[in-house]
Amino acid sequence: MNRIQVLCLSGSLRKVSYNTAVLHAVSRLVPAHVDAMFFEGMGELPLFNPDRDEEYIMEVAALRDAVKQSDGLIIACPEYAHGITGVMKNALDWLVSDMNFPELPVAFINTSPRAIHAQAALREVLTTMSANIIEDACVAVPLLGSDLDEGGIAKHPEISQLLIQAMKKFDEAIVMRREAR
Numbered sequence: 001m002n003r004i005q006v007l008c009l010s011g012s013l014r015k016v017s018y019n020t021a022v023l024h025a026v027s028r029l030v031p032a033h034v035d036a037m038f039f040e041g042m043g044e045l046p047l048f049n050p051d052r053d054e055e056y057i058m059e060v061a062a063l064r065d066a067v068k069q070s071d072g073l074i075i076a077c078p079e080y081a082h083g084i085t086g087v088m089k090n091a092l093d094w095l096v097s098d099m100n101f102p103e104l105p106v107a108f109i110n111t112s113p114r115a116i117h118a119q120a121a122l123r124e125v126l127t128t129m130s131a132n133i134i135e136d137a138c139v140a141v142p143l144l145g146s147d148l149d150e151g152g153i154a155k156h157p158e159i160s161q162l163l164i165q166a167m168k169k170f171d172e173a174i175v176m177r178r179e180a181r
């Protein structure tokens with residue numbers, strides 16, 4: 001089977017972020033023919049400015065290249081004051097005019113099931129950007145307040161199963177999309 005590449009975006013810059021940790025755990029749990037890449041430059045992106053949208057900005061080009069090379073996006077974003085983080089919104093704003101973005105399959109991982117506002121906002125933003133949200137691949141896992149790190153998440157009996165199932169669904173949706181093209 002052809003390899004599939006998915007891109008992970010975390011909306012948190014914290015060193016011990018649950019959202020970053022869950023994405024790293026997911027990269028260990030995806031099906032064998034899937035490569036999960038991590039975009040490390042979220043904190044280096046300049047603040048979005050439409051006047052600079054067409055300009056060559058190395059950090060933005062790196063994000064857009066990573067999106068271009070990927071078959072799907074996995075997004076994990078904390079809730080800040082009932083919204084998505086500025087870090088995530090800023091990255092998404094740089095992708096609004098990106099012609100590779102519309103129809104891209106997207107899965108959300110919510111590390112705090114109480115964070116309903118941020119998830120709703122994320123869904124609204126990505127729907128407006130014409131992303132293809134794969135509902136069966138979106139999952140909420142209760143990590144907030146736990147002492148689980150990347151390794152602990154990947155080994156946790158129930159949480160790892162939820163993530164594996166979600167990633168199977170994501171993979172299936174991506175394969176179906178490829179076959180339909």
Ligand SMILES: Cc1cc2nc3c(=O)[nH]c(=O)nc-3n(C[C@H](O)[C@H](O)[C@H](O)COP(=O)(O)O)c2cc1C
Pocket residue numbers: 012013014016017018019020078079080081082083112114115144
């Ligand atoms: C500035 C700030 C605002 C927050 N606002 C909310 C909120 O409105 N709702 C909520 O459920 N959690 C809120 N939290 C808690 C974070 O969502 C939570 O700590 C989350 O785990 C942070 O994600 P991270 O571990 O990936 O950095 C807030 C945290 C911070 C720092």
